[in-house]
Amino acid sequence: MQHIVTTIIDDLSTVIFGKQQQIKLALACLFSEGHLLIEDLPGMGKTTLSHALAAVLGLSYQRIQFTSDLLPADIIGTNIFNNKEHSFSFHKGPIFSQVVLADEINRAGPKTQSSLLEAMEEQQVTVDGEKYLLPTPFFVIATQNPLYQAGTYPLPESQLDRFLMRISLGFPPKNAEKRLLLNNQKRDYSQLPQRINQQQLKQIQESIANITLSAPVVDYIIELVTYTREAQSLSASLSPRASMALAKSAKAWAYIEGRDFVLPEDVQAVFSSVCQHRLGLHSEAGNNQIADILKHVLVPV
Amino acid sequence: MNKIKNQRVINFSLSFIYLGLVSFFIEHLPLPFIIMLGMLCGWNIYLTLKYKQKPNAWLANGLAAIALIIMLSSIGFKDTVVLFVAMLLLSCVFKLLQAKTKQHYQLIITLTFFSLSAVYLFSQTIFTTLIISTLYVLNFAVLGLLESSHSLKLSSKQSAKIMLLAFPLAVVLLLFLPKLPAFWQLPGPKMAQTGLSEQVEPFDIAKLSNSDELVFRAKFDDNSPSTPYYWRAIVHDEFDGKAWKTSSFLKQAMMLPSQNSSNGNTTQYSIIAEPAMADWLYGIGYANSDNENVISNSVGLLRKKQYKSKVLQYSVSTEPLSSKKLNNIEQRFYKTLTVSNNQKSYQLAQQLKNSSANADELFNKLLDYFSQNNFSYTLTPTPMRGDDTLDQFMFNNKRGFCGHYASAAAFIFRSAGVPARVVSGYLGGEYNQSNDYITVRQYDAHAWVEVYTNAGWRIFDATAVVAPERLNGSLSQSAALNDEFKNNINFGLVSLSNYAAINWLRLELENLDYQWSSWVLGFDKNKQQDLLASLFGNTYIWLVPLGVIIVLILSFSAYFIYINRPKVTTKQPPLVNEYYQLLKWANKQAINYPENAPPVQTLLHISQHAPYAEQQITAFCHLFEQVRYARQPFTKERKNQAKDLIKLIKSIKQRNL
Numbered sequence: 001m002q003h004i005v006t007t008i009i010d011d012l013s014t015v016i017f018g019k020q021q022q023i024k025l026a027l028a029c030l031f032s033e034g035h036l037l038i039e040d041l042p043g044m045g046k047t048t049l050s051h052a053l054a055a056v057l058g059l060s061y062q063r064i065q066f067t068s069d070l071l072p073a074d075i076i077g078t079n080i081f082n083n084k085e086h087s088f089s090f091h092k093g094p095i096f097s098q099v100v101l102a103d104e105i106n107r108a109g110p111k112t113q114s115s116l117l118e119a120m121e122e123q124q125v126t127v128d129g130e131k132y133l134l135p136t137p138f139f140v141i142a143t144q145n146p147l148y149q150a151g152t153y154p155l156p157e158s159q160l161d162r163f164l165m166r167i168s169l170g171f172p173p174k175n176a177e178k179r180l181l182l183n184n185q186k187r188d189y190s191q192l193p194q195r196i197n198q199q200q201l202k203q204i205q206e207s208i209a210n211i212t213l214s215a216p217v218v219d220y221i222i223e224l225v226t227y228t229r230e231a232q233s234l235s236a237s238l239s240p241r242a243s244m245a246l247a248k249s250a251k252a253w254a255y256i257e258g259r260d261f262v263l264p265e266d267v268q269a270v271f272s273s274v275c276q277h278r279l280g281l282h283s284e285a286g287n288n289q290i291a292d293i294l295k296h297v298l299v300p301v
Numbered sequence: 302m303n304k305i306k307n308q309r310v311i312n313f314s315l316s317f318i319y320l321g322l323v324s325f326f327i328e329h330l331p332l333p334f335i336i337m338l339g340m341l342c343g344w345n346i347y348l349t350l351k352y353k354q355k356p357n358a359w360l361a362n363g364l365a366a367i368a369l370i371i372m373l374s375s376i377g378f379k380d381t382v383v384l385f386v387a388m389l390l391l392s393c394v395f396k397l398l399q400a401k402t403k404q405h406y407q408l409i410i411t412l413t414f415f416s417l418s419a420v421y422l423f424s425q426t427i428f429t430t431l432i433i434s435t436l437y438v439l440n441f442a443v444l445g446l447l448e449s450s451h452s453l454k455l456s457s458k459q460s461a462k463i464m465l466l467a468f469p470l471a472v473v474l475l476l477f478l479p480k481l482p483a484f485w486q487l488p489g490p491k492m493a494q495t496g497l498s499e500q501v502e503p504f505d506i507a508k509l510s511n512s513d514e515l516v517f518r519a520k521f522d523d524n525s526p527s528t529p530y531y532w533r534a535i536v537h538d539e540f541d542g543k544a545w546k547t548s549s550f551l552k553q554a555m556m557l558p559s560q561n562s563s564n565g566n567t568t569q570y571s572i573i574a575e576p577a578m579a580d581w582l583y584g585i586g587y588a589n590s591d592n593e594n595v596i597s598n599s600v601g602l603l604r605k606k607q608y609k610s611k612v613l614q615y616s617v618s619t620e621p622l623s624s625k626k627l628n629n630i631e632q633r634f635y636k637t638l639t640v641s642n643n644q645k646s647y648q649l650a651q652q653l654k655n656s657s658a659n660a661d662e663l664f665n666k667l668l669d670y671f672s673q674n675n676f677s678y679t680l681t682p683t684p685m686r687g688d689d690t691l692d693q694f695m696f697n698n699k700r701g702f703c704g705h706y707a708s709a710a711a712f713i714f715r716s717a718g719v720p721a722r723v724v725s726g727y728l729g730g731e732y733n734q735s736n737d738y739i740t741v742r743q744y745d746a747h748a749w750v751e752v753y754t755n756a757g758w759r760i761f762d763a764t765a766v767v768a769p770e771r772l773n774g775s776l777s778q779s780a781a782l783n784d785e786f787k788n789n790i791n792f793g794l795v796s797l798s799n800y801a802a803i804n805w806l807r808l809e810l811e812n813l814d815y816q817w818s819s820w821v822l823g824f825d826k827n828k829q830q831d832l833l834a835s836l837f838g839n840t841y842i843w844l845v846p847l848g849v850i851i852v853l854i855l856s857f858s859a860y861f862i863y864i865n866r867p868k869v870t871t872k873q874p875p876l877v878n879e880y881y882q883l884l885k886w887a888n889k890q891a892i893n894y895p896e897n898a899p900p901v902q903t904l905l906h907i908s909q910h911a912p913y914a915e916q917q918i919t920a921f922c923h924l925f926e927q928v929r930y931a932r933q934p935f936t937k938e939r940k941n942q943a944k945d946l947i948k949l950i951k952s953i954k955q956r957n958l
Contacts, residue, residue, distance in 0.1 A: 264899035
């Protein structure tokens with residue numbers, strides 16, 4: 001199974017140049033059944049990445065463009081009266097899809113945002129008292145414009161917490177951008193081959209769940225979250241949900257790295273993506289603070 | 302309030318300790334008080350066993366009031382030491398009856414250490430020490446139980462370990478710490494012992510023969526004086542018609558220090574005297590001692606400087622009796638007779654005097670008189686009453702023991718105008734072969750006469766002709782008197798000495814006790830000085846105690862630093878120690894590894910900077926990963942592999958240098 005993962009990473013790298021680390025993080029997030037938040041300036045390839053991910057994993061895909069006038073029903077779907085049959089029938093919204101790209105999620109109003117977030121948490125939606133199960137696997141890949149940009153409604157901390165990871169792509173390196181410009185072909189992610197089926201995805205998820213998490217690594221995770229709880233300089237601290245997320249992501253990272261056990265290095269690799277948005281830190285300054293935490297907390301031997 | 306996990310066991314153990322203590326004090330505290338304490342301990346054990354509630358405050362206070370009355374009425378206020386010990390015991394037992402919280406038990410356990418030590422005020426034998434040490438271990442164990450959820454067995458094991466660890470320290474303290482004068486010592490508690498008395502009334506010594514209590518032990522240095530050993534203790538010079546007493550004049554003379562006129566003809570020996578209320582000590586002939594706690598007086602007797610409830614060990618040098626000459630005043634003094642009864646004996650004296658040319662001849666004639674007139678030795682003579690008791694003995698009964706003979710003989714000598722005095726002390730003793738010492742017990746008490754003849758003082762002992770076997774060895778060994786003796790003696794090991802095994806056991810136990818007395822209890826300033834001088838020489842001997850104190854302080858500080866050290870190094874999980882060894886090695890190799898990097902990363906870094914050991918470090922890294930992170934079992938093979946790798950890596954360093 002391991003070689004498939006390598007192939008997937010290679011495939012994605014043909015679409016997103018020079019961002020192997022982010023690709024791996026995104027994969028780790030999806031492999032450990034989490035939802036992914038991508039935050040960046042417009043035009044950095046957020047949408048491209050999410051499209052490509054859906055394509056290589058062979059999952060059904062819907063994109064919802066969030067705008068300030070988007071309503072919850074536009075996402076979830078609505079009951080429509082059927083004149084012929086004299087009854088209401090439910091018309092499924094775009095959320096009934098295995099991968100949902102919630103583009104520029106922070107441009108929509110809080111009510112709409114929260115309807116999506118409920119679906120992420122419960123894996124089901126409720127319309128007029130009727131419950132509808134969402135398909136499995138169910139991933140939400142949300143993108144977010146930086147908060148200082150006009151017309152954004154920041155996601156509240158409780159809702160940010162629903163995302164397993166937040167990554168940001170950042171500017172491409174010079175040579176990658178050069179390649180991007182020289183490459184005449186339109187980057188068509190829909191042309192990416194499907195590398196795995198649902199069955200195989202399930203297998204990967206199971207293997208990740210079985211990856212060994214040893215006591216020293218658990219100690220390290222505990223030390224890290226304890227540090228954020230005791231440090232005066234941080235406005236928010238990490239919840240037990242965050243430490244579970246950290247453990248889960250570290251396992252997935254270890255899997256992608258081709259190991260069946262977790263090293264402290266794996267925790268360090270995913271720490272920033274898993275914790276930064278939960279600590280209320282924003283990219284640029286936040287990176288330094290995260291680096292500080294990793295520097296201060298001793299790695300248990 | 303802290304919940305106590307082992308309350309039942311703690312309660313039971315403490316009650317047991319106090320029950321043991323109470324039994325120790327049976328001899329020294331009044332019986333009603335002992336019975337009361339025993340009942341209180343028993344009650345507490347009953348409550349513990351039956352899971353009953355402890356008595357409430359009203360009941361306990363009421364009982365305490367009653368107990369206080371019993372204590373004060375039975376002990377009184379005179380003997381303060383006993384009173385304070387009794388108060389300590391009583392308060393501890395009552396506190397135990399009421400104890401509920403951890404603090405209560407902590408208090409009781411602390412006081413128990415004091416109570417246990419209080420036993421030493423009364424008894425210092427090796428058996429006491431053994432039993433008290435055991436109770437100490439138990440008390441320590443209870444203290445351990447209070448702080449943990451261990452079983453009593455485990456806790457006892459630990460506390461025994463503590464005691465064993467403390468033992469070498471105790472030995473060092475005993476041997477090297479300066480022996481300060483016992484300024485802290487309490488006034489000697491009263492000894493309810495029988496002993497010699499200031500006046501010889503014949504019946505006294507008969508009573509003594511009932512006691513097998515140890516009086517002293519003597520060990521001769523090289524040449525022992527000729528037997529029989531007459532251990533002098535008191536001289537009696539005044540006859541009141543019935544009993545021989547020590548006159549006030551002689552008492553004053555006894556306060557005078559001896560004139561040391563050593564003519565070289567002396568014998569050396571050392572004596573370990575058991576504690577007694579009286580101030581007299583024991584020696585053969587004219588005794589002299591250079592012990593600072595002993596006075597040698599002008600009559601050749603030894604006296605204690607202070608009463609002490611402690612075993613006293615002293616060395617004696619002895620001159621023969623005959624070496625002392627009396628002046629005329631003294632001669633007259635020892636001839637004085639102020640009474641006029643016992644006329645028949647007086648006439649006998651005149652008769653003997655008239656038929657003898659000098660005092661020596663009189664001496665022999667009197668001995669002959671005793672041997673030829675059917676006198677016999679008995680420990681149970683018929684009581685003699687009236688004024689002329691000596692006459693009754695000499696002419697009617699003719700049955701008696703040393704007191705009778707001595708009393709009569711001294712009277713006859715004085716009546717005949719020969720200076721004489723009655724001396725009481727002990728005769729003989731039991732010789733212990735394995736350690737070459739003599740044990741003297743109360744039943745060896747004896748009285749005899751010292752007569753001043755032309756040859757100086759001579760011992761006149763009529764017992765020698767009446768019961769010659771009495772002169773050799775101890776009364777207990779005298780065959781003729783054996784039955785009579787054993788019927789009289791209290792039940793004890795001596796009374797069973799006919800059985801070889803028991804006798805052997807008795808002698809062995811006695812040996813042990815002798816060693817204890819001579820090496821532990823009798824280890825005083827002089828002995829210490831001798832030992833230190835033999836170990837370190839005389840010049841710098843004063844440095845030794847100082848050095849020992851410094852060493853003790855240093856080792857105590859080291860110990861406290863050790864137990865307060867940061868606890869990082871305690872019980873490392875597998876391979877962590879080896880990992881740190883590797884880091885240390887890297888430091889020595891001047892390889893700087895990134896600070897606070899994860900272990901695997903650190904190892905990889907080191908291996909890259911030490912290409913000569915890369916293979917081994919990588920192997921160790923793999924092993925480390927497997928054991929620490931992949932939860933592979935830390936098998937013996939892996940353990941050995943790790944050890945070998947570390948060894949190999951270290952040796953590579955040496956090869957490179």
